Amino acid sequence: SDPRLDRMSKLLSTSDLVIDAVLGTGTSRPIDKSSTLASILFVVVESAAPVVAIDLPTGLNSDSGEFDIAGLPADETLMLGYAKLGAAIAPDSASLGDISVLDIRVPLELDSQITAELITEQLALDLLPLRPPDGHKGTFGSTLILAGSKQYLGAVTMAIEAAVRSGNGLTFVATPDSAFRSIVGAVPEAMYTSLPTDSDGELLASTAASTALDLANRTTVVVAGPGIGTSPATAEFLKTFLSQVDEANPLVLDADALNILSGTHEWWTRIPNPAILTPHSGELGRLLSTSSEQIQSNRMDAVMEAAKKFDKVVILKGAATLIAAPDGRVNVSPWTNPGLAQGGSGDVLAGLLGGLLAQSPDELFEMASLAVFAHGYAADQARDEYGETGMRPTDVIQKLGHFYRDFAQ
Structure with missing residues (x-):
C-alpha cells in the first residue's frame, strides 16, 4: 500500500470535516481509476468523514450533471457566485448534498454571456x-x-x-x-x-x-x-x-x-x-x-x-x-x-x-x-x-x- 494514503487515512480518522476544492467546475473528462486522485478520493469516501464541496463535488460534470463513479460525493456544496447548470440537471442530486449559493460579488459585466439560468424565487x-x-x-x-x-x-x-x-x-x-x-x-x-x-x-x-x-x-x-x-x-x-x-x-x-x-x-x-x-x-x-x-x-x-x-x-x-x-x-x-x-x-x-x-x-x-x-x-x-x-x-x-x-x- 502507499504510505502517503495510509497517513491520509489516519488523519481522516480524527478529522471532523473534509473540504473538497480539487476540481470544482473543472471536471471535463472521466477520472482515471488508476490515478493518484482516484486513490485519494476513495480514501476519503472510505473514511465517512463529512465533505463540503467548493463550487461542485469533484467528479460532477458542470455541464451535463453526470457524476463520475470515482468522484467524491458531498454532504454540502457551496456554489460560488451562481447556481451551476450541471447540479440542476444532474440525474441524481444525492452527490451534491445540501446546496448553498454564495455571493462572491461577481462584476455584472462578467455574466453578460451567460445564456443558461436557474429559475430562482427572485426571478x-x-x-x-x-x-x-x-x-x-x-x-x-x-x-x-x-x-x-x-x-x-x-x-x-x-x-x-x-x-x-x-x-x-x-x-x-x-x-x-x-x-x-x-x-x-x-x-x-x-x-x-x-x-x-x-x-x-x-x-x-x-x-x-x-x-x-x-x-x-x-x-x-x-x-x-x-x-x-x-x-x-x-x-x-x-x-x-x-x-x-x-x-x-x-x-x-x-x-x-x-x-x-x-x-x-x-x-x-x-x-x-x-x-x-x-x-x-x-x-x-x-x-x-x-x-x-x-x-x-x-x-x-x-x-x-x-x-x-x-x-x-x-x-x-x-x-x-x-x-x-x-x-x-x-x-x-x-x-x-x-x-x-x-x-x-x-x-x-x-x-x-x-x-x-x-x-x-x-x-x-x-x-x-x-x-x-x-x-x-x-x-x-x-x-x-x-x-x-x-x-x-x-x-x-x-x-x-x-x-x-x-x-x-
Whole structure:
C-alpha cells in the first residue's frame, strides 16, 4: 500500500470535516481509476468523514450533471457566485448534498454571456404579470382550451382548473360533444362549448374546426392537446384549426397535439404563430425523429436543438425541467419531485401556462419559465402535505393558490 494514503487515512480518522476544492467546475473528462486522485478520493469516501464541496463535488460534470463513479460525493456544496447548470440537471442530486449559493460579488459585466439560468424565487417574482388595482377581466386576458375526448375526461378538467387558478380573466373550453356531456360545468368559472361529433363520438373535423376558430378569434391564447386523442378525425380537426387560426394567436401545444404534429412533415413551417411546446422526452424524441433515450442522454442539447429548429419555445419536462428559446436562452427549473411522475401533471402545467400567457402574451419564454416554477412550487407544497407517493395532480392545482399567496401578495 502507499504510505502517503495510509497517513491520509489516519488523519481522516480524527478529522471532523473534509473540504473538497480539487476540481470544482473543472471536471471535463472521466477520472482515471488508476490515478493518484482516484486513490485519494476513495480514501476519503472510505473514511465517512463529512465533505463540503467548493463550487461542485469533484467528479460532477458542470455541464451535463453526470457524476463520475470515482468522484467524491458531498454532504454540502457551496456554489460560488451562481447556481451551476450541471447540479440542476444532474440525474441524481444525492452527490451534491445540501446546496448553498454564495455571493462572491461577481462584476455584472462578467455574466453578460451567460445564456443558461436557474429559475430562482427572485426571478419568478420578477416575471409575475402586473395586476393593476383597476384591472378587470379583460385586462388579464382569456384562454381557450381545446382538449378532452370520451376516453380522457380528466385531462381537460385538470387543464381548465389550472387555467382558472392562473389569474387570467376568462377561460373558454371547447371539447368534443362526447366529453362535453360528462364534464360541462365541472369547473364553474369556465365557459364550455361542445364540438360536434358523429354517432361514434369522433369529431366532425371541418365543423368542429370552424367552431373552435370562432372561439379563438375572441381569446388571447389557445391551449391545444390535453387528452384530445390522436384519431384520424382529431388529427384532421387539429391540422385544420392550426392552418387557419390567426397567426398572431399565441399557442400552447401539449400532449396529443405534439403527437399529431410529429407525424406531419415539417409541421413547424406551417405554424407561424408564436408557440410554446411542452413535450416530455418521448414526445420530443418523436418530434426530432429520435429515441427518448437519446433525448435523456443530453437533455440540454436536445431542448436547444428543438427550440432553434422549430423556432418555438420548448419546455422539456422532467426532473429539473428545461425551458429553451429559439435565441439560445435556457432556463432551468430548480424542482425535482418524483411525485409529479404521474398522469395529469402535464395537463396541469399546460392549463397554468395558457392562463399565464393570456396575461403576458408577448412574453412566451418568460411565462413558460414562470409556469414551470409555479407548478414545481405548488408540487412541493403538495408533497409536504401528502408525501410524494400520495400526492395527486389535483393537489398541485389546489396548491397553486399557495404560490400566489407567497409570491404575489
